[in-house]
Amino acid sequence: MSRTHVTCTINGDEVEFLAFDGQTLLDALRDEVQLIGVKEGCSTGDCGACSVILDDMLTCSCLVFAPEVEGRSLTTVEGLAEGDQLHPLQQSFLEGAALQCGICTPGFLVAAKSLLDKNPDPTEEEVRYAVAGNLCRCTGYDKIVRSILSAAADIRETM
Amino acid sequence: MTTTQPEYKWVGTRPVRHDGLDKVTGRARYGADLALPGMLVGVVVRSPHPHANIVSIDTSRAELIDGVKAIVVGADFPVIGHDDSADAGEGVVDYRDLSRNVIARDKVLYEGHPVAAIAATSSTAARMAAEAIEIQYETLPYVLTVDEAMAENAPILHDDLITKGVSTSMGETNIASRELHEGGDLDAGFAQADVVVEREFTTKAVHQGYIEPHAVVADTGEDGRSVVWCSSQGHFLVRTQTAKVLGWEPSQIKVIPAEIGGGFGGKTTIYLEPLAVMLSAKAGRPVKLVMSRDEVFRASGPTSATRIRVKIGADKDGKITAAQAWLAYTAGAFKGSPVGPGCDCILTPYVIENFLIEGYDVVTNTAKVTAYRAPGAPMAAFASETVLDEIADELGIDPIDLRLRNAVKEGARAVYGPKFRRVGFIETLEAIKDHPHYKTPLGPNQGRGIASGFWFNGGLESSATVNINEDGTAVVVTGSPDIGGSRAAMAQMAAEELGIDVYRIRPVVADTESVGFTDVTGGSRVTFATGMAVVEACRKVVGLLSERAAKVWGVDQSEVEWVDGQAQHVLGAHSPLTIEEIADGAADTGGPVTASAAVNARGVGMAFSTQLCDVEVDTETGAVKILRYTTAQDAGRAIHPSYVEGQMQGGVAQGIGWALNEEYIYNNDGVMENPGFLDYRIPVASDLPMIDTVIVEVPNPNHPYGVRGVGEVGIVPPMAAVANAISDATGKRITDLPMSPTRIVKALMDNED
Numbered sequence: 001m002s003r004t005h006v007t008c009t010i011n012g013d014e015v016e017f018l019a020f021d022g023q024t025l026l027d028a029l030r031d032e033v034q035l036i037g038v039k040e041g042c043s044t045g046d047c048g049a050c051s052v053i054l055d056d057m058l059t060c061s062c063l064v065f066a067p068e069v070e071g072r073s074l075t076t077v078e079g080l081a082e083g084d085q086l087h088p089l090q091q092s093f094l095e096g097a098a099l100q101c102g103i104c105t106p107g108f109l110v111a112a113k114s115l116l117d118k119n120p121d122p123t124e125e126e127v128r129y130a131v132a133g134n135l136c137r138c139t140g141y142d143k144i145v146r147s148i149l150s151a152a153a154d155i156r157e158t159m
Numbered sequence: 160m161t162t163t164q165p166e167y168k169w170v171g172t173r174p175v176r177h178d179g180l181d182k183v184t185g186r187a188r189y190g191a192d193l194a195l196p197g198m199l200v201g202v203v204v205r206s207p208h209p210h211a212n213i214v215s216i217d218t219s220r221a222e223l224i225d226g227v228k229a230i231v232v233g234a235d236f237p238v239i240g241h242d243d244s245a246d247a248g249e250g251v252v253d254y255r256d257l258s259r260n261v262i263a264r265d266k267v268l269y270e271g272h273p274v275a276a277i278a279a280t281s282s283t284a285a286r287m288a289a290e291a292i293e294i295q296y297e298t299l300p301y302v303l304t305v306d307e308a309m310a311e312n313a314p315i316l317h318d319d320l321i322t323k324g325v326s327t328s329m330g331e332t333n334i335a336s337r338e339l340h341e342g343g344d345l346d347a348g349f350a351q352a353d354v355v356v357e358r359e360f361t362t363k364a365v366h367q368g369y370i371e372p373h374a375v376v377a378d379t380g381e382d383g384r385s386v387v388w389c390s391s392q393g394h395f396l397v398r399t400q401t402a403k404v405l406g407w408e409p410s411q412i413k414v415i416p417a418e419i420g421g422g423f424g425g426k427t428t429i430y431l432e433p434l435a436v437m438l439s440a441k442a443g444r445p446v447k448l449v450m451s452r453d454e455v456f457r458a459s460g461p462t463s464a465t466r467i468r469v470k471i472g473a474d475k476d477g478k479i480t481a482a483q484a485w486l487a488y489t490a491g492a493f494k495g496s497p498v499g500p501g502c503d504c505i506l507t508p509y510v511i512e513n514f515l516i517e518g519y520d521v522v523t524n525t526a527k528v529t530a531y532r533a534p535g536a537p538m539a540a541f542a543s544e545t546v547l548d549e550i551a552d553e554l555g556i557d558p559i560d561l562r563l564r565n566a567v568k569e570g571a572r573a574v575y576g577p578k579f580r581r582v583g584f585i586e587t588l589e590a591i592k593d594h595p596h597y598k599t600p601l602g603p604n605q606g607r608g609i610a611s612g613f614w615f616n617g618g619l620e621s622s623a624t625v626n627i628n629e630d631g632t633a634v635v636v637t638g639s640p641d642i643g644g645s646r647a648a649m650a651q652m653a654a655e656e657l658g659i660d661v662y663r664i665r666p667v668v669a670d671t672e673s674v675g676f677t678d679v680t681g682g683s684r685v686t687f688a689t690g691m692a693v694v695e696a697c698r699k700v701v702g703l704l705s706e707r708a709a710k711v712w713g714v715d716q717s718e719v720e721w722v723d724g725q726a727q728h729v730l731g732a733h734s735p736l737t738i739e740e741i742a743d744g745a746a747d748t749g750g751p752v753t754a755s756a757a758v759n760a761r762g763v764g765m766a767f768s769t770q771l772c773d774v775e776v777d778t779e780t781g782a783v784k785i786l787r788y789t790t791a792q793d794a795g796r797a798i799h800p801s802y803v804e805g806q807m808q809g810g811v812a813q814g815i816g817w818a819l820n821e822e823y824i825y826n827n828d829g830v831m832e833n834p835g836f837l838d839y840r841i842p843v844a845s846d847l848p849m850i851d852t853v854i855v856e857v858p859n860p861n862h863p864y865g866v867r868g869v870g871e872v873g874i875v876p877p878m879a880a881v882a883n884a885i886s887d888a889t890g891k892r893i894t895d896l897p898m899s900p901t902r903i904v905k906a907l908m909d910n911e912d
Binding site: 020030031035036037038039040041042043044046047049076077078080081086090093094095096097099100101102103104105106109124125127128129131132133134135136137138139140141142143144145146 | 173175176178179180182183184185186187188189191192194283367368369370371372418419420421422423449451452642643644799801802804805806808809811812813835836837841842843844845847849850
């Protein structure tokens, strides 16, 4: 079986891997790069658990073939913290009890980061629509939305 | 709302959960996150037919495909009899049925029923092999609903099925059992009524919808032992059930719990585990099986579709004089729908002297139902709480006052038998009545609904071990998978008992060989029952620590008190010894400080919830928008209020999905048409408002901290609350779920006729 050599930047580091024919970015991240924080909930782009930021665009990694990221830059949940410093979203999810089982959490954090990178002061409605592609079955979204709004306020304060 | 409010340092606070960091950084390992050297990947071959005899299975072509290392079919597994059954914590399990649900033998009973499984060096090879297996089916007529399955001359799923709970044989049947609760004089009761309302309801099958699909890795050795990693709501249950299906002893299997990505009852059974163990045994290598979302929908869960009739009579003061209910629930391919708990819960919030409740457990050619959050109760409450709302309407009585007039309290007898101990139903009604939400004005096309619900909660078996480390910190080991913050609750109770900081405690969920037997994380039981085991183990540890201090001081242990994490001499004759000092010197005073406790927890505290919902109905499109939602629930005591609120909010959100969107849709071939999150639409963030919570605390006197259990009852009232709000907005009673736009528009058009 032939494999494609892929070079890209993941969470700031240059990464090389070999992709199988037809392998999705989701599978390549998990199986070839060992970034297991990227979760598979549906593999049809409906649940958002596999969300990554690909060149500034929020993307379901299950809808992208691995070789498509050649030369591009992506961020996963593993890239949110800086050293031992959690991202304000991570901190606020912890303090706001925004996770129960936690399987959707990486996707929500990535989607929320993508929102706040573009809109540092979103309304509740903007937050709700920005994460409408991310499914959570545990929380009813209340504490997730509050935690994103609270992290946005924290980030604005430190800017 | 509490009668007494003891002073606690940790119980009732909101510490960051101990497993939180791993879950916000992507480190946490869920079911599909493990990879072992030499690991094979597998696929399951499933029936395309809802009902068929398997004429033949030929795997010879598939075996020749490069990379294929093992193939298993039903005949590879032992034949198990019906007489082998056991209580699995969320209902009785018939191991014969379980084994045939894991893999079909001679007959497939639903579309998606496993027929074979393959392990190969790549998923491509495994999928090619799946295509190459030749299976000949003889298709049979099928039944998908209770109406079809209960009809005369209906196609029969199991020719050996005998209806339990009836005195005369019903011949060949799809009715697995009949439940009956009877009391008083029904005719006399209805004769006393000034108003009688009778309605019929239907609900569709809905899925638990956990975001993490089922996943397992099994590594079976030449010694006939297997190590199994999987996410489940109970790894001891996985061990027992997997062993039964394989014909092994439970001790031949070690199950290591992965983090679990949601369960809601749906992970209180097994699907893939015996297949993975058997494939691994055949191949001599580790095997991983992961369900696709499509497989999750077709072949795991869901909960029952139902038809329910409810008739309630009340006098002009609103006192219920009689009530009658008839419930039929689909069980899926094998007996065991939650119609029993449905019958037990349907009228239980109210004091009713004259009643007749009968229920039917009906097998159908659909995936075997699995527990889903308060199994059986939500659809029952949808029916009864809607009828009660209509009675309040007809009598011109406030719906909360109507419920208050009939509400159960301590000493009342539940329709299903037992007498209530102290319960907080009335307190939840009052909490909603007093809430500002209840008095807020509504606009045009807006409506407000209330509904209540009951759930038993569970006790069952739990074990815990508490080890004091040499640095004075503590490890709290339990066997209860943590789905929604229970590690934090365990640590908080332990911190309270040991008198040390909650972050000096490490709560751990251990494998089946590292902690005593523990039943499933289900029945809202973990904080209650496993919490009791943790508290008991901590108290033993405090006893040991005090004994060590007595030894150091050369005094009798009765002279030692344990206060704030240190031993104090009652007369102050010795300087206090901290837990760190005692732990550090433990070698000289008798060795490591450790204690275990095990409980079969009694004295469970029953749960009630009352919920208030505002909707706006778009009269052109039929779309229903949830404007505002408030839920009040008796938690007994909230150990970690944030996660109690989270359970309340999560239950409401699932209930709203059940009310408005979610349903299994089958085509004319008996095949599920919407097995993905695009077409099976669970609520998303933009569908919902904030969900306000009122935690009512009427402590359970049988738990050291008053805990009742909070996980399930929150999903019982929402469908009725939403339906009652829609009725208030439109004047139309919707009696079929989901209350989709089409259905609403149709109801509104009927209005114009």
